[in-house]
Amino acid sequence: MAYTGIKSVYGTEDLLPEQWGHWRRLYSAARRLFQLHGYGEVRTPVLEQTQLFVKGTGENTDVVQKEMYTFSTGAASGQKSEESIALRPEGTPPAIRSYLEHDLHKKGAFRKFYYIGPMFRHERPQKARLRQFHQLGVEAIGAASPLLDAETILLALDIFRQVGLERSVLWLNSIGCAECRPPFRDMLRAALAHHVDQLCGDCRKRMDTNVLRVYDCKNEGCQAVIQQLPVMTDYLCAQCAEHYRRVKQALTRAGVQFREEPRLVRGLDYYTRTVYEIKHPDLGARSTICGGGRYDGLVELLGGPSLPCVGFAIGAEATLLAMESELGPPDETAPGLDVYVVRFDDEAAEACFEMVEQLRRAGVAADMDYEGRSSRAQMRTANRLGASFCFLIGARELESEQVLIKNMEDGKQWTAEWQAAAKEIACHLQ
């Protein structure tokens, strides 16, 4: 409370060294599994041209209309032409852009990408939703096989299982394609028109902007209407229906439990056919820890050839909350110290410094006191840092050119020759 200086920006947060436990676990499990499934990492800039998201994410989505951080280069940076730049609100358009910009479709169309990094959306922060948040995502570009949809789903579920989440559940749906969805949408709109008076204001707007989202409304009056409404899966074209059937079949064969949720829709414009969410029951209002699906029109929309595409994004912050709920708080692991070098007398400071360097050169994680604290205090620090050994150095050791070594676990002590001490302990630690 005392701190009145400059604070972190609203909706952003720091991650301190002692808070990394679950993050590390999630990131390393994800990287291992991405690699195991044949996905290669693509790192794209945090900054993109605003147009990329206007076209890719969708001009009439809330993400683009009211949540995107944009600014204009120009006078300030002394450029001749101004361009509008955005902090990326999601990872899919940049990944596709990168794919196209490097002409990867000409080097054999099919590619599997993954990305990990911060995303930005200007909205009011709340649980599991920050203005700077982090996503881990994949994009499989260039194949329409339903088996590929299944692969991404299995991959996401694998990651959650690997990090210890056992209660996550998969919701699955198909929202059709450019052929079968528009007629269905019209039909839905017509059906809703009979019940306008029972709908909330939001839903009346949705009728014009994005009818399918009416399904998502939490208003009770709307829900009563919604339950009577027809459902996309009953009106899929033959190809989409077959595709959906094969996705489900592949999942079932893989032993995956899922919940068919015909009223599951997605907020971004580019989705086609398969859509899915993985939810965690402990999270409350925003329980989705992974959202994904197929977007067969996106590559073309961004100026590339007509290539189908499927992928997902895992929300890191939400997943971390789920992990805390299922696994408890992360271990506050110290940075793994092998040896703490303790100084008995001030005259030994330089010698201690030398020894620390010797240890580090021998590959031993070593540290010492720089605050001029008492030997007792240094020992306490060694203990708190979890050092396996202490090197104790004072006037006597300087005199005899030896080092007193203490095993911090059993308390046993012995002396070693100054020159050999670092190597001796390096062997000990192996």
Added chain:
RNA sequence: GUGACCAUAGCUCAAAUGGUUAGAGCACCAGACUGUGGCUCUGGGGGUUGAGGGUUCGACUCCCUCUGGUCACCCCA
């Protein structure tokens, strides 16, 4: 963008319907153990009660404004 709620030590929380010097646990520091950690005991530092104003003899407590934050809505990972 809309709404509700919260703000006391580094952390988690106390302080009866307004009443004297705002407390405790943990953490931190030190001593007991003058060249040795953990356990124990003893002591210590640390607060303009988020900021500003108001009501009152008297405000952590009531009222207003501001700031910061939390949760929910819209939307979304």
